[in-house]
Amino acid sequence: MGHDEYQVHEAKILTPSFIVLLTLTLIGFALIALRFIKGIGAVSNMSDGYPWGIWITYDVATGTAIACGGYAMAILIYIRNRMHYHPMIRSAILTSMFGYGLAGFSVMVDVGRPWNAYNFFVPSKWQVNSAMFEVAVCVMAYTTVLIMEFLPAILTTLEKTEWKTLQHMLDLIYGRLGMERPERIGDRLDKVKELAAWARPRLDKVLIFIIVLGITLPTMHQSSLGSLLLIASTKLHPLWHTGFLPLLFLINCMYIGYSIAILESVISCYAFKRPFETKELSGLARIIPFLTVIWLCVVIGDLAWRGQLGKALSFDFYSCFFLLEFCLIASGSLILFSKRRRESIRWLFSSAALIVLGGALYRFNVYLIGFNPGKGWHYFPSLAELMITVGIVAFEILGYQVLVKILPVLPKLHTRDQHTAAHPMGEKA
Amino acid sequence: MGKPSRRQFLKIMGATGAALLAGKQAKANEGHKINNETIGMLYDATKCVGCKACMSACKRVNGDYGSLSYERAKFDTDGLWDAPEDLSGSTRTLIKLFKQSEQEWSYVKYSCMHCQKPSCVSVCPVAAMTRDPETGIVDYNKNTCIGCRYCQVACAFNIPKFQWDRALPQIVKCDLCKNTNLPKKGISACAEVCPAGAIMFGKRKDLLEEAEKRLRENPGKYINHIYGANELGGTNHIYLASMQFNKLGLPTLKDAAPAEFSEKIQHTIYKGFIAPVALYSTLCFIALKNMKKHGGEEGGHDTNTDKGGHH
Ligand code: SF4
Ligand code: SF4
Ligand code: SF4
Numbered sequence: 001m002g003h004d005e006y007q008v009h010e011a012k013i014l015t016p017s018f019i020v021l022l023t024l025t026l027i028g029f030a031l032i033a034l035r036f037i038k039g040i041g042a043v044s045n046m047s048d049g050y051p052w053g054i055w056i057t058y059d060v061a062t063g064t065a066i067a068c069g070g071y072a073m074a075i076l077i078y079i080r081n082r083m084h085y086h087p088m089i090r091s092a093i094l095t096s097m098f099g100y101g102l103a104g105f106s107v108m109v110d111v112g113r114p115w116n117a118y119n120f121f122v123p124s125k126w127q128v129n130s131a132m133f134e135v136a137v138c139v140m141a142y143t144t145v146l147i148m149e150f151l152p153a154i155l156t157t158l159e160k161t162e163w164k165t166l167q168h169m170l171d172l173i174y175g176r177l178g179m180e181r182p183e184r185i186g187d188r189l190d191k192v193k194e195l196a197a198w199a200r201p202r203l204d205k206v207l208i209f210i211i212v213l214g215i216t217l218p219t220m221h222q223s224s225l226g227s228l229l230l231i232a233s234t235k236l237h238p239l240w241h242t243g244f245l246p247l248l249f250l251i252n253c254m255y256i257g258y259s260i261a262i263l264e265s266v267i268s269c270y271a272f273k274r275p276f277e278t279k280e281l282s283g284l285a286r287i288i289p290f291l292t293v294i295w296l297c298v299v300i301g302d303l304a305w306r307g308q309l310g311k312a313l314s315f316d317f318y319s320c321f322f323l324l325e326f327c328l329i330a331s332g333s334l335i336l337f338s339k340r341r342r343e344s345i346r347w348l349f350s351s352a353a354l355i356v357l358g359g360a361l362y363r364f365n366v367y368l369i370g371f372n373p374g375k376g377w378h379y380f381p382s383l384a385e386l387m388i389t390v391g392i393v394a395f396e397i398l399g400y401q402v403l404v405k406i407l408p409v410l411p412k413l414h415t416r417d418q419h420t421a422a423h424p425m426g427e428k429a
Numbered sequence: 430m431g432k433p434s435r436r437q438f439l440k441i442m443g444a445t446g447a448a449l450l451a452g453k454q455a456k457a458n459e460g461h462k463i464n465n466e467t468i469g470m471l472y473d474a475t476k477c478v479g480c481k482a483c484m485s486a487c488k489r490v491n492g493d494y495g496s497l498s499y500e501r502a503k504f505d506t507d508g509l510w511d512a513p514e515d516l517s518g519s520t521r522t523l524i525k526l527f528k529q530s531e532q533e534w535s536y537v538k539y540s541c542m543h544c545q546k547p548s549c550v551s552v553c554p555v556a557a558m559t560r561d562p563e564t565g566i567v568d569y570n571k572n573t574c575i576g577c578r579y580c581q582v583a584c585a586f587n588i589p590k591f592q593w594d595r596a597l598p599q600i601v602k603c604d605l606c607k608n609t610n611l612p613k614k615g616i617s618a619c620a621e622v623c624p625a626g627a628i629m630f631g632k633r634k635d636l637l638e639e640a641e642k643r644l645r646e647n648p649g650k651y652i653n654h655i656y657g658a659n660e661l662g663g664t665n666h667i668y669l670a671s672m673q674f675n676k677l678g679l680p681t682l683k684d685a686a687p688a689e690f691s692e693k694i695q696h697t698i699y700k701g702f703i704a705p706v707a708l709y710s711t712l713c714f715i716a717l718k719n720m721k722k723h724g725g726e727e728g729g730h731d732t733n734t735d736k737g738g739h740h
Pocket of ligand 3 (some may be wrong): 620
């Protein structure tokens with residue numbers, strides 16, 4: 001990686017938002033503890049009719065799509081050869097890493113018998129007919145890949161650090177104990193530095209193969225997230241049950257990925273008081289409508305082919321959710337067709353938000369809203385169930401906030417500020 | 430970038446692909462055929478008297494196996510009664526009474542249908558649900574199950590149940606007494622105790638023959654349909670009744686097994702693992718070419734002048 005492209009965001013870690021997020025995280029984790037003591041039924045409204053609730057729908061099916069920023073950026077940079085987006089990749093990868101890591105974590109909260117999860121590593125138990133097997137293996141592999149992709153940021157920090165804070169803390173502890181700090185601790189810390197310096201260039205050499213793996217794996221498992229619902233032909237509403245589910249989920253995660261990269265950049269520039277990356281973002285925004293238009297064409301074409309267009313326009317419960325999803329995505333894309341709007345942060349932000357909302361609603365429609373197991377079954381998440389999800393999301397944001405302040409993640413300012421910082425809102429390409 | 434290392438890497442990827450290819454094809458299911466030599470049950474709703482002897486026999490013989498607990502009714506705070514309202518994490522079979530009117534009613538027995546091409550088996554990621562090809566019994570192994578509940582999502586009959594109230598939960602469903610009554614007595618417990626002869630236990634082909642015979646001999650008595658003969662690719666638990674099956678809570682279903690459809694798509698995408706390997710190799714090729722253009726090593730950005738450049 002070009003290590004000079006990134007910088008640590010120098011700011012206080014203990015901010016008011018930190019406290020709020022921490023509180024939400026702690027509530028969420030307390031409820032998770034309760035779930036492990038008293039069973040899933042004690043905290044959730046899931047039932048034998050709706051065995052998958054908000055945890056699978058949001059944390060896994062939708063959360064990993066939202067975490068596709070790193071995937072989408074990697075395609076753009078390494079495959080479409082737009083190297084000038086390179087400075088944006090670290091923060092995208094960091095959010096992906098959190099998104100995927102925590103999706104994996106919430107799966108462990110959701111499954112009833114997590115101690116048996118080791119069976120995924122026992123070849124005789126592999127069940128390759130199962131889309132879920134494919135999803136599970138790929139998600140685990142991809143999370144590992146993301147960590148490796150992020151490793152350079154950690155290694156450069158380790159390499160350069162003087163361990164001031166740590167040494168200071170150690171001195172304090174030993175001081176309290178009334179002892180001298182032993183020499184060997186300093187030696188150990190030097191060893192870590194040396195190791196980081198040794199590992200980093202070697203990692204740099206093979207990194208591209210890891211990055212490409214980081215493009216292949218999401219392509220596989222994001223489509224398989226769609227395949228998961230193929231089996232539910234008697235339960236999923238025909239507006240969404242189609243053989244194209246894998247393809248639709250794949251394209252869906254890409255446009256969500258680019259839109260999220262835009263949202264994330266705008267929000268973090270706003271929150272960290274950095275100039276907006278308008279030029280990069282308007283370039284990103286150009287790609288999105290192409291993807292959404294393909295997606296919308298497949299959706300309509302498939303409905304027409306299966307003779308379900310009438311159902312889509314019948315304005316019943318299902319049709320309303322379908323139309324809402326459709327309109328959100330279509331209107332967001334429509335905005336982005338205009339070059340002028342693509343260069344305004346405000347329009348970029350709102351269109352990206354519309355597309356993320358619509359794309360996420362699509363996944364909710366497939367996993368929950370369009371899912372009907374039969375008469376007598378109802379599902380709406382319980383408060384505790386929601387708070388666990390909120391806690392996990394809060395933890396995600398918290399982690400991002402803290403890590404950009406201790407690791408070089410955000411793009412360095414001086415390379416851009418000559419042209420961007422001067423007029424952050426109305427930069428012309 | 431060392432040339433040999435790259436070639437080696439691709440070679441390893443190819444080998445992994447080939448290994449997966451071999452394993453995949455062995456397990457791939459090419460076209461579904463019904464096997465009538467397997468065992469199952471025929472439930473005749475017109476003979477059932479609703480005594481629920483089958484329910485209590487099922488609980489008695491399987492109570493310890495698979496740690497089933499008795500279900501508590503709402504009025505029963507002391508836990509003296511077992512009064513299941515539906516199949517659940519502690520009830521594998523259930524008799525319900527459907528009332529069309531005061532004069533017309535029918536009992537109906539719920540339990541796993543032991544599908545010939547079971548969705549639950551098709552989707553289970555760790556092979557905790559299995560179908561014995563010889564007996565046709567669809568069985569569950571709690572020692573492998575991770576509790577993902579995909580089998581519940583997949584089953585069109587909503588049969589697998591989960592123990593929502595337990596810290597160490599499991600999936601519960603009928604296993605044709607595979608580990609309890611069947612090896613001991615050669616018959617399922619529910620069929621053994623039925624006093625009215627409403628449950629017939631045996632080979633699927635004999636059950637079908639008997640069902641057809643009953644339909645032939647009593648034309649007015651039954652709905653002219655053997656439920657389960659073809660539904661979802663055929664089930665080993667089949668039904669005769671005097672009322673529309675969908676009224677009795679048995680869904681109206683197509684003959685095709687959903688697992689056929691989903692596995693076909695999954696197999697087309699992952700056939701022999703060729704597509705993912707090809708994708709990876711192609712992407713590697715493109716990415717490496719792009720890197721070269723940008724000065725070999727990825728870090729060539731200090732000299733990179735295209736920053737904020739084209740388009
Ligand atoms: S009825 Fe459901 S649980 Fe039983 S074998 Fe068929 S799919 Fe599996
Ligand atoms: S809950 Fe258990 S048996 Fe059911 S699909 Fe998941 S792992 Fe398999
Ligand atoms: S076959 Fe055995 S497990 Fe299944 S319902 Fe009858 S008694 Fe219960």
